[in-house]
Amino acid sequence: MAIRDSKSPNTYWYQSGVTREDRENMNRHRGIIVWFTGLSASGKSTIAHAVEKELHDKGVRTIVLDGDNVRYGLCGDLGFTDCDRSENLRRIGHVAKLFLEAGVVVLTAFISPFEEDRSRARRMLDRPEDWLEVYCSCPIEVCVSRDQKGLYRRALNGEIPYFTGVNSPYEPPQNPDVTVDTSKLSVSESVKRIIEAFEKRAFFF
C-alpha cells in the first residue's frame, strides 16, 4: 500500500485568527473524534446516529461521517481494495480533524478493518483525549443473519471482492475506549455506554 500522507510542494501554513479553543468556548463543549470500528452490519451507523441524536438534543454540535455517505462524495472515486480502503480512511481522518478544529463532535462509522489505518488517523491528532475508539463487537454469524443490505449473501456468493469478514480480513482493535457487543446490548444501552465515556473526559464546559 503506497498511501502518501505528505504535503503538496510550495505550500505554506496559514494560521487562523480563530482558534479551536475559541470555537469550543462558543460551543460550550469540546470537539472530539468518536471512531467506530466493526464488521458490516455490526451496528456502527445505527449507534453513531443514535449518539448524535442524543448529543444534539443536549445542544452539542455534531456530524456523522458515515462509510456509505462519504462514499457518495469525497471518496466516490475509491473502491474496496486494501489500498483504496486505506486512502478512504486517510481522507476521512483529515476531514474528521478539520471538524475537530471547528469544535465539532465527529462520529465516524467505517468498518476501518486495519489497525494501521486507525492508528494513522489517531496519530494525526495533537491530544490523545481527542480520540474515542468504539468497537462494535458482534459475532460475524449475527452480522450475516442481519445482512440488511444483502451484502453478505452476495459476498458469500463471490459477487463482491474484498468484503470484510468474508474475503478480506478484520483486525479487532487492541485497546478500544469502549466496546459494545451489539449482539447482546440494545442500541440505547450502547449509546448510554458511549455517552458515559464522553462525560468522563470533562466534555462539557
Add this chain to the structure above:
Amino acid sequence: MAIRDSKSPNTYWYQSGVTREDRENMNRHRGIIVWFTGLSASGKSTIAHAVEKELHDKGVRTIVLDGDNVRYGLCGDLGFTDCDRSENLRRIGHVAKLFLEAGVVVLTAFISPFEEDRSRARRMLDRPEDWLEVYCSCPIEVCVSRDQKGLYRRALNGEIPYFTGVNSPYEPPQNPDVTVDTSKLSVSESVKRIIEAFEKRAFFF
C-alpha cells in the same frame, strides 16, 4: 481530465435523524459556502480569515478551508497539474458540503482557476443560495509585486510548473456574487462588502 465524481459500488445512503435545519436552528444562522477565487497573492486567504474573525465575533460557526492548509492533509497527495487541481477542488467541494450540512459557514480560499471546477462544486448544492462566490480581482502585476512567498519569482524563473497566471491559465468567474479589487480596496473594506452580501440573504434567524 478524468475526474470521477461518482459513488463507490455497494453503498447505500443513511439518512441522519438530525437535519441541517435542526443544526441551523441550534446555531441561529444558516450555513453557506463562501467560495473565494483569484490569483495567488490576490488576498483570498487574508480576506477569508478576516471575514471569519468578524463572523465568529458575531457568534457564527465558521471554518476556513485554505488552499495551503488543506494541501498539508486531505490533498497532500496532489500536485498542481490541471488534473490534480480538479481532484483537489472536487474533494474540497465535498468537504465544504459536509460542513454546510453541519450548519457551518465554510470559507474556501483556493485559486480555483477553472470555471468547470467551480461550477461543479456549485452544482452539487441543493439550493443556489448556499453558494456565495467572491472574486478577488487584482492585476497580476500587483500580485507579482506582493509575492509574499517568493512563488511568482520562482515561477517566472521556470522553477514551478503549472503556476496560475504564469504558465497555467486563470479563468475569471463570469457572475461572481461579490467582486473585490484588492489593489484598490483595503482588507476591511473587502470584508464589509462580503458581510453585506451575507446579510442580504437573511442569514441570521
